[in-house]
Amino acid sequence: xxxxxxxxxxxxxxxxxxxxxxxxxxxxxxxxxxxxxxxxxxxxxxxxxxxxxxxxxxxxxxxxxxxxxxxxxxxxxxxxxxxxxxxxxxxxxxxxxxxxxxxxxxxxxxxxxxxxxxxxxxxxxxxxxxxxxxxxxxxxxxxxxxxxxxxxxxxxxxxxxxxxxxxxxxxxxxxxxxxxxxxxxxxxxxxxxxxxxxxxxxxxxxxxxxxxxxxxxxxxxxxxxxxxxxxxxxxxxxxxxxxxxxxxxxxxxxxxxxxxxxxxxxxxxxxxxxxxxxxxxxxxxxxxxxxxxxxxxxxxxxxxxxxxxxxxxxxxxxxxxxxxxxxxxxxxxxxxxxxxxxxxxxxxxxxxxxxxxxxxxxxxxxxxxxxxxxxxxxxxxxxxxxxxxxx
Ligand code: SF4
Numbered sequence: 323x324x325x326x327x328x329x330x331x332x333x334x335x336x337x338x339x340x341x342x343x344x345x346x347x348x349x350x351x352x353x354x355x356x357x358x359x360x361x362x363x364x365x366x367x368x369x370x371x372x373x374x375x376x377x378x379x380x381x382x383x384x385x386x387x388x389x390x391x392x393x394x395x396x397x398x399x400x401x402x403x404x405x406x407x408x409x410x411x412x413x414x415x416x417x418x419x420x421x422x423x424x425x426x427x428x429x430x431x432x433x434x435x436x437x438x439x440x441x442x443x444x445x446x447x448x449x450x451x452x453x454x455x456x457x458x459x460x461x462x463x464x465x466x467x468x469x470x471x472x473x474x475x476x477x478x479x480x481x482x483x484x485x486x487x488x489x490x491x492x493x494x495x496x497x498x499x500x501x502x503x504x505x506x507x508x509x510x511x512x513x514x515x516x517x518x519x520x521x522x523x524x525x526x527x528x529x530x531x532x533x534x535x536x537x538x539x540x541x542x543x544x545x546x547x548x549x550x551x552x553x554x555x556x557x558x559x560x561x562x563x564x565x566x567x568x569x570x571x572x573x574x575x576x577x578x579x580x581x582x583x584x585x586x587x588x589x590x591x592x593x594x595x596x597x598x599x600x601x602x603x604x605x606x607x608x609x610x611x612x613x614x615x616x617x618x619x620x621x622x623x624x625x626x627x628x629x630x631x632x633x634x635x636x637x638x639x640x641x642x643x644x645x646x647x648x649x650x651x652x653x654x655x656x657x658x659x660x661x662x663x664x665x666x667x668x669x670x671x672x673x674x675x676x677x678x679x680x681x682x683x684x685x686x687x688x689x690x691x692x693x694x695x696x697x698x699x700x701x702x703x704x705x706x707x708x709x710x711x712x713x
Contacts, residue, residue, distance in 0.1 A: 376643060
């Protein structure tokens with residue numbers, strides 16, 4: 323196709339000429355190829371990359387940037403999977419003083435210790451044979467739904483669901499239907515790591531494989547349970563692995579729509595076997611948000627998760643394609659996965675701070691729940707719910 327006057331005008335803004343045909347494809351809604359993705363990762367023209375991603379973000383969600391009032395709990399750190407990048411898991415027999423394995427009452431009281439004005443409980447944990455079972459989870463999920471029915475249950479990752487299915491000798495559809503009947507609203511995006519088989523085999527050989535991770539999410543969507551997706555970057559993966567990962571997610575979303583957000587997770591090196599990979603850089607972090615936004619044309623949201631890249635990078639990421647900053651996490655001290663691996667982020671962000679950062683970036687802060695229903699920032703749960711909780 324010959325360049326139109328509009329395309330010639332666009333070209334005047336693009337310094338790296340390799341970006342020009344890619345920008346045209348994005349404008350015309352044509353999915354980007356593996357080669358396009360590599361070009362985006364390799365360009366030195368970060369400003370044009372950011373401008374292209376910001377334009378795509380605004381086509382998707384306008385001026386809105388989302389955040390959620392939520393609570394975050396890691397209910398067990400006992401795990402037998404042995405992922406090389408993990409600093410969180412413990413051997414329950416060799417590291418007895420580090421074991422965290424919460425009783426159901428502890429999870430409830432952690433979630434509710436600062437009140438009930440939140441819209442999501444986010445819980446993930448290790449592959450713990452004593453906790454990752456339906457006997458533990460079904461009653462706990464029903465208690466949440468009885469006591470705080472306005473709170474969406476954002477539980478597990480596909481890796482945990484795969485483990486639970488094996489434990490109970492259940493097929494994925496049966497397990498998912500059982501969890502949905504107890505109130506499961508959303509499954510978290512973790513466990514995706516890197517889909518490229520050779521790299522995956524090196525970093526997490528005992529975890530759910532790529533095909534099963536994707537199949538679990540596609541079955542969740544078929545049954546009406548929402549989910550998110552992640553990618554762990556900044557370790558031994560290649561740029562090809564990153565683009566391959568994004569394309570596999572894009573194809574999965576086409577086969578069975580239901581992913582809400584994509585969340586790039588930066589590798590953290592403290593206390594794990596891949597520590598010689600070091601830390602990701604600010605520029606690499608920004609590039610990931612932009613390339614994700616441009617590659618994942620059928621994902622509505624790209625999340626800049628302050629716990630991972632830090633609040634300051636995440637605010638800048640709003641100009642590189644991100645439209646979500648995740649949640650407050652409550653005032654607990656419960657996030658252990660990234661704090662074990664050396665994150666410098668705290669445990670809690672006040673929702674006023676989210677609004678300040680988003681407005682300063684020129685966007686409109688919007689409070690949401692797991693499935694992106696929107697709420698006024700000062701929404702509170704119905705009084706009857708609170709009376710039930712404190713009865
Ligand atoms: S990343 Fe998850 S599955 Fe892997 S060792 Fe850590 S807790 Fe276990």
